[in-house]
Amino acid sequence: MFKELKNKRVLVVGSYRGIGKSIVDNYLNEGSIVYAADIRFDAKKYPKLTKINDHYYRIHVDVRNEKEIIDLAKYMDAHHIVPEIVIHVAGISTLDYMLESKTSDFYRNFDTNTCGFYFVAKYFGRLLVKHHIPGKIIVVDSQSGKNGYRFEASYCGSKHAILGILRVLALEIAKYHINVNAICPGIIETAMKHRERRDAARIRHTTPEAIKKEDISQVPLGRTGQPQDVANIALFLGSHLSDYMTGQAINITGGMTMH
Numbered sequence: 001m002f003k004e005l006k007n008k009r010v011l012v013v014g015s016y017r018g019i020g021k022s023i024v025d026n027y028l029n030e031g032s033i034v035y036a037a038d039i040r041f042d043a044k045k046y047p048k049l050t051k052i053n054d055h056y057y058r059i060h061v062d063v064r065n066e067k068e069i070i071d072l073a074k075y076m077d078a079h080h081i082v083p084e085i086v087i088h089v090a091g092i093s094t095l096d097y098m099l100e101s102k103t104s105d106f107y108r109n110f111d112t113n114t115c116g117f118y119f120v121a122k123y124f125g126r127l128l129v130k131h132h133i134p135g136k137i138i139v140v141d142s143q144s145g146k147n148g149y150r151f152e153a154s155y156c157g158s159k160h161a162i163l164g165i166l167r168v169l170a171l172e173i174a175k176y177h178i179n180v181n182a183i184c185p186g187i188i189e190t191a192m193k194h195r196e197r198r199d200a201a202r203i204r205h206t207t208p209e210a211i212k213k214e215d216i217s218q219v220p221l222g223r224t225g226q227p228q229d230v231a232n233i234a235l236f237l238g239s240h241l242s243d244y245m246t247g248q249a250i251n252i253t254g255g256m257t258m259h
């Protein structure tokens with residue numbers, strides 16, 4: 001679909017499953033060279049970079065660990081494989097009443113979601129600037145980065161913070177022709193969403209099935225999203241079609257969020 005994406009180097013952080021995996025598949029279909037990083041890729045088997053084929057590599061990385069991101073950026077720089085498109089997808093969520101919530105859960109959300117994005121954008125953004133690459137930095141944020149939802153104080157906080165960082169970075173590196181944009185998905189059917197429904201059902205004394213029905217009823221387009229819906233926007237943001245966009249947060253919510 002996008003000839004220009006053929007052989008482009010794309011780093012997808014948080015790509016073992018769910019939305020990240022769909023983004024990897026989309027770029028592989030375009031003929032890009034995809035570096036798929038995730039904490040779930042075996043650290044022993046994948047100490048640095050495991051070649052699956054000429055276009056697909058896997059990397060073990062924990063985005064909470066700044067040193068691992070620094071090491072990965074150094075490694076890719078030293079091996080002349082600096083990614084031109086950098087996509088941060090890794091995220092976690094916890095659900096609870098704010099007043100009952102654990103402070104440790106608050107930090108967990110910020111460590112993975114916010115600090116993870118900060119590290120990836122900072123160290124790979126530096127490489128784009130160093131090598132004069134007019135690249136793209138993309139983060140999968142959430143409509144929880146724009147709205148408040150019950151039980152999601154830590155998650156919403158961490159996702160709102162990402163958009164603040166993104167807007168500053170977009171301003172600062174626009175002069176290098178590097179675009180920095182976010183995708184804000186709504187309700188997407190992944191393992192994370194299924195676990196959230198189980199947690200919400202426990203808190204609200206109902207069932208995950210009832211919550212799913214409620215979810216669907218809230219979406220103007222009448223269905224919840226699939227990982228592919230989000231991955232399509234990641235392709236657009238990695239292509240020349242988004243060259244005149246930076247600092248934006250695009251909703252892909254079936255109409256749930258319109259600002």
Ligand SMILES: NC(=O)c1ccc[n+]([C@@H]2O[C@H](COP(=O)([O-])OP(=O)(O)OC[C@H]3O[C@@H](n4cnc5c(N)ncnc54)[C@H](O)[C@@H]3O)[C@@H](O)[C@H]2O)c1
Nearest residue numbers: 014016017018019039062063090091142185187188190192
């Ligand atoms: N599913 C939804 O409804 C939804 C809605 C809005 C936003 N999002 C966001 O989309 C992103 C992907 O979510 P998903 O639904 O695919 O979830 P998921 O749990 O299926 O996938 C998350 C991926 O991130 C990886 N990951 C988690 N912690 C990591 C770490 N410390 N280091 C490296 N990798 C790590 C996981 O191993 C997994 O592969 C998340 O940032 C999430 O907040 C999801």
